Amino acid sequence: MRIGLLGTGPWARMVHAPALHEHDRLDFAGVWGRRPEAARELADRFGTRAYADVDALLDDVDAVAVALPPSVQAELAVRAAGAGRHLLLDKPIALSVPEGRAVVTAAEKAQVASVVFFTTRFQREPAVWIAEQAAKPGWFTARAHWLGAVFTSDSPFADSPWRREKGPLWDIGPHALSVLVPVLGDVRRVAAAVRGPRDAVHLVLEHTGGASSTLTLSLSAPPAAAGAALELRGEAGATLLPAGSDDGVAAFRRAADALLDSARTGTPHPCDAAFALRVTETLAEAEALLA
Known part of the structure; x- marks a missing residue:
């Protein structure tokens, strides 16, 4: 090709x-x-x-x-x-x-x-974990944080105009949603969206599978606090998204x-364009609440 x-x-x-x-x-x-x-x-x-x-x-x-x-x-x-x-x-x-x-x-x-x-969907260990959790019933809730230091470090993306304008919701929100949706089901409703310190955004989501999730997103976290984590809890117990070894x-x-x-x-x-459109629809719903 x-x-x-x-x-x-x-x-x-x-x-x-x-x-x-x-x-x-x-x-x-x-x-x-x-x-x-x-x-x-x-x-x-x-x-x-x-x-x-x-x-x-x-x-x-x-x-x-x-x-x-x-x-x-x-x-x-x-x-x-x-x-x-x-x-x-x-x-x-x-x-x-x-x-x-x-x-x-x-x-x-x-x-x-x-x-x-x-990115996370195409890293080997997270991809295997997502498939395994999606096959398990009875998830009750999830909590995720994606905290970047793009605007508080020497990141090559710090000068990106669209990131400056749209913030973490649109830049790293898709990463969190790409993991949550295949496990918990599509987002039925953004139940709450509030702003936190600096550019932080907090979301509460209701999923079609019956579970709820919370997300914390930022591009301006202190560098020492930067990182991503996601925890699921349900009938199968608790489990954490593994870090990917792939660059x-x-x-x-x-x-x-x-x-x-x-x-x-x-x-x-x-992860085709139709799935990405659903992510965009969820982000737009959250953005409307924030406004």
């Missing part, structure tokens, strides 16, 4: 490009970016072609991986799907429900495969494997 990369920022340089370059079942065919000089630099680094025109890249590939701000991603994903290209997207799929729905509609109309890179590149290679398999078989992946 010939695949092109849309985007040249830190995530593209750190994760997408190395993973595509190393993948033995992908031909990393080219890079397009909103800054042509950055596209040329990244293409030279990984021995591929820089494209000045995004439609020219779409004409030359079978699929695209997207590492762009969510609203830009949504617009280009619709264009790529319309050209018949499979989609390897990042979370969140979009920053509004209409944008996300447009991606899903375009992918379904074109009958192209889509996989959205919720971002290895996890993204596994997401690329999932796209290849979905494109070959025609079977939707659990």
